Amino acid sequence: MRRPHPRAPRRFRTISSLVTAAALALGAAACGGGGSESSNGTITLTVDTFSTFGYEELFARYEADHPGIKIKHRNVVQLDEYLPRLERWIAAGRGAGDVVALEEGILTKFMAQPDRFVNLLDHGAGSMQGGFLDWKWKQALTRDGKHLVGLGTDVGGLAMCYRTDLFAKAGLPTDREKVGALWRTWDDYIATGRRYTGKVKDAKFVDGAVNLYNSILAQQASQTVGHTYFDTGDKLVAGTNPAVRSAWDTTVKMQQAGLSAGLKSFEPSWGTGLKEARFATIACPSWMLGVIKENAGAQAAGKWDVAAIPGGAGSRGGSFLAVPKQSAHPKEAAELAKFLTGPDSQITAFKARNNLPSSPKALGDPAVTSFRNEYFSDAPVGEIYAGGAKALRPLYLGADNNPVGQRFEDALLALEQGKLAPDAAWRKALADAEREAR
């Protein structure tokens, strides 16, 4: 699934960056960027990322090992803001960095024009194939297998995060093994929620419909048909894909049972909800751990824990690094991208930000599997996430996956606001999806 704002930003940053984005777009000011060569022969490579990739340490190491290279890191916190900017740069043929991060939902859009990106196979990336989960490798490879657009960084393995203090209050077990055993299926999860809601009144069971729905959809779709709103022929199948319907129905059932705090993920009020402990569980792709820690803050340290997700393995989100054709230093940029996506680098990034590696070697590495997260009650997050990651199956996202997904989120929000009944919300989501796919 898409990974909207993997790290929920501090409120001021969100808003001020929005204003900046609006001003930039209004002024139609094309930002200059890209690599440059200074007089003394040093090459500056610009790396564009969104959210956090945990690369700071790697950049320093790379610069130390390559004296002729300097790295300039440009980071945009929110993905929604990063995507249009990147699209403009790519379309204009200038402005983009030498290495750009592509979230999987963005990648599908660019896979339609692979010529805009350097073929990494021309730069010896072919030998790295064994270093990636097979489907992750294939996601960025054209169908004829001749053009590799990007190299995988991370995958978004799924788990369920929960607050031990609220669980204790509800008389539920707090041990992560026992909690995981409470909810083998999503029906069990909702039943647990009902038990919880009977005991605890001041905090809901689930953060909101949107985050839960997106997580279930990614999980169900990858376990069954392998695509979400669009089939592999890019035809809109939102209305007929059983995975979409099943994720929708489970979410609606949860909401109708009164378990939802009604918060939309990554909005400021959702961040406040995390801080004020307004809900007890949240579907947790690996990159969510950093988001929770940042929003809930030090006061919640040791109160969160991580258990298995109901319904089995799944992945939501995950990214790639690519080198735009417009780069002045494609060779050096490709080398940097290869370095950053190598197994060792993926382990470093995992330790920094819990971005789950897409390399089987890194996933099996003791540094990952034995990694415990102190903030989350010292949970063995390496084991929890890496264990399921190798069993993950590919998930195809269409080029218009993002706007269509947003319409489903809107309909769920309207349901939570009491503005639409479940059936009307479903019909509206489908109708709006047709409009987006037009």
Next chain:
Amino acid sequence: MSAPVHVRSRPSPKAAPPPSGRAGGGGWSGRLSRWDIRFSPYLFISPYFLLFALFGLFPMGYTLWVAMHDWELIGSREFTGLENFRLVLTDPQFWNSVYNTAGMFVVATVPQLVMALLLANALNRRMRGQTLLRMGVLAPMVTSIAAVAIVFSQLFSRDFGLVNWVLGWFGVEGLDWAAQRWSAWLAISVMVDWRWTGYNALIYLAAMQSIPRDLYEAAAIDGASRRRQFWTITLPMLRPTIIFTAIISTIGGFQLFTEPLLFGNGDMAGGSLRQFQTVTMYMFENAFTRFDYGYASAVSWLLFLLILLGSLLNFLWLRRVGGGRA
């Protein structure tokens, strides 16, 4: 436009060196000086028009050109004539945004101008700390809009907002301001008014101060109360200024963008059911989420026509209400 009246006071041109012919006659220098008289004024005002052509007319023309294409940021560019306009005009999402824009314009502007007028009238009196108070009404203007948005989205937040806390005393619990159209409009209008009332008040104040004092004195001698003076002297004398602020507010109101965008935390769709999506937001959504530049350009052209129409209606209405000359 007639010939400039100040010509007589102009010194005769010294710039052109007098060639063979006699000055002032039918010779070269005479022709030059006639040209000078005729064309110089246009030359002097030309920088504005040149800049306007470059940064105003050209983008507008180009936008029209884009609007007549199926213009994806990446991908095809195909000439489609007026097809985009036809699609926009039959698009319920577009009309929804027009409805929201017009609705918020009314909800925000009418109280805003009335409050500005009352505020200006109050500031127009002699009092202590006059300058401080007059400057004070401008304070919201100079506050960063990001700060305004942070404060107001906190005030109107569902779970921990100040407004809902106060409403809680009266038994209204957990109102979700973004969920209903009316409440979203209201919250956004409060934001807009907070920012712009002082600005309009200062314009009114300036106009009020140019009203001759003796009118008021004469009225006072005739026994007119302050209220009466306001209605029969201040208001009629302010008519041109009110028309000006109404038109400026129309232009601003129809382009309402930042406040609703930030109220929805950056959601271009403006709420789960597009409760507060304005036309500019819809234009942005098409350009930067759907990447359909042709469609977005058609929306912005229709917005331009709407503003034109709105300003015209406003002008005619106010002139009529005012009873004739403006």
